Amino acid sequence: MDSTRDPSDMTAQKPPRARVEDAVDSDAPRTRDYLDGFLAAKPAADAVGGDGSDLQAAVIEALREIYDPEIPVNIYDLGLIYGVEVDDEGDATVTMTLTTPHCPVAETMPGEVELRVTSVPGIRDAEVVLVWEPAWGPHKMSDEARLELGML
Secondary structure (H helix, E strand, O other), X not given: OOOOOOOOOOOOOOOOOOOHHHHOOOOOOOOOHHHHHHHHOOOOOOOOOOOOOHHHHXXXXXXXXXXXXXXXXXXXXXXXXXXXXXXXXXXXXXXXXXXXXXXXXXXXHHHHHHHHHHOOOOOOEEEEEEOOOXXXXXXXXXXXXXXXXXXX
């Protein structure tokens, strides 16, 4: 409490109300440049890549067109594809494995995957990362693949 104030005078003084006329010169026309800028702004372009993007879905569809020569199921539903990433520049990275390291197509399958992915419109470049861990097993197959092979 301020010792210089009279304790009997405890009523608070209201500050004066702000008036539009005080802030704006009433003789000058009011411009709405903020609104013009807002209306003229173009919407931000959607991201090209990323999880759930149309480009990623197109890459997955392209991978579903590649079949394992020994098993009549595409490599995506077979569970050989561990990941598909597409960045905003249209570069794709596909992480995959093979059924075994001694698979007869071990030398050609990654090249075929890379070629098929780069053929997708909108993809600038593709990289295939071949991994052996975690090891592939029948448990990685989709239900559609298991049904096709009579495992359900």
